[in-house]
Amino acid sequence: MGTVIITGTFVLVVLGFGNPLHWLAAVALLYVYVQYGRDTTTSSSSSSSSSTPPPGPAPTTYKAYRARRDLQTKWERRYERERGR
Template sequence: MGTIVISGTAVLVLFGFGNHIWWLAAVVVLFLYVQYGRDSSSTTSSSSTSSTSSAGGSSSGATPSSYRAYRDRRDKQAKWERRYRRERPIESRRQEREKSK
């Protein structure tokens, strides 16, 4: 993804010698990439580095922070499913019957 953004920015800069609006477009592309595109991967790597160094590393290969986030999402989903079954017993029984067919 980064290679595509860099090459696209280079093309926009080359177009910018004829029309300066292309330079503005190149700056906008770089800004959006830094703000949104690269943000998720750099945040994950920096948080996994800090948590791995504090936790002593893991032999499973998965970063502890990403597994913790997965576990939190899974537990929250299970909590909502239990609440739904408790508050709407008829609908949940109907869904269980449909699954078993």
């Protein structure tokens, strides 16, 4: 999709040497692509699950891994208790 937009913009710029209105169309095309057409999967996946935070960086030591795992278990137990199972 991005290749088509870039090619279309290039054609409009080349045509713009005869008619400046084509340059405005090229700018409008790029604006619409940047605002609405790029990477729509990111917005849909970020809104799908807002209750759980994204995972942080991987722990470098086993001790850090255990601490993070224990904290995760603590929060899961608390969540289950508040939900009433």
